[in-house]
Amino acid sequence: MIELRDVQVTAWTPDPDGRERVVRLLGPVSLTLGEHRVAVVGANGSGKSTLARLLNGLVLPSAGTVTVDGLDTATRGADVRRRVGFVFTDPDAQVVMPTPLEDVALSLRRLGLDDAEREARARDALGRFGLGALADVPVAALSAGQRQLLAIAAVLATEPDVLVADEPTTLLDLGWRAHVDRLLASLPQQVVLVTHDLDAAVRAERLLVVDDGLVAYDGEPAPGIARYRDLVARRHEELLP
């Protein structure tokens, strides 16, 4: 169970005149997320990634608390991250090792497997994402979509209790996007999916619409998506009058 209580996230940012001022990125937000499938949608810059990153302690609240199964992300960050796997939008923010095999093996390190078992598990994980033949080639040689698949494979291989995925299919072709959508829908664990893909969002049990750092809608997906369409149209008009 994920709990956000009176959470706010702020940052210091320079004014045009060079002075620093505090800006509100998110909140106040209070949520209890217990559903199996939660989707988060919202316009560019609305605060979705900030919300997602709070869930595994990548972003810490400036006020309020975030807990996962009772563990506070501010004080038990490492324990939270062992439970909550996070897939970044940009695989290059996540993939750190020279080859796909080494990258997946690195994420498996904390499971305490011996080297042979770790390699076997890593090769198996890569195979499930069509990357078996690319296991030992330099990551830099992979296409952007292949790197995104690698990032998903590396996180899922660790079998986290909760998966938070921030636009995990943006670089994927139709076939792989459908594959990842099906996979995320079939996972036994809780999935919080940030997405611009409304077809994927409508299949969630609960939808959050984030607007200007606040949760503007929280409930059934279909009416929430209608609300989101209106909001986006309005925000777009404000930006491009």
Ligand SMILES: Nc1ncnc2c1ncn2[C@@H]1O[C@H](COP(=O)(O)OP(=O)(O)OP(=O)(O)O)[C@@H](O)[C@H]1O
């Ligand atoms: N350090 C910072 N200083 C000022 N503003 C910031 C800072 N970090 C993030 N922001 C702003 O916070 C807002 C929320 O960003 P966030 O990445 O959460 O948006 P998002 O909804 O995920 O957007 P997208 O759909 O484009 O990925 C954005 O307007 C961003 O510019």
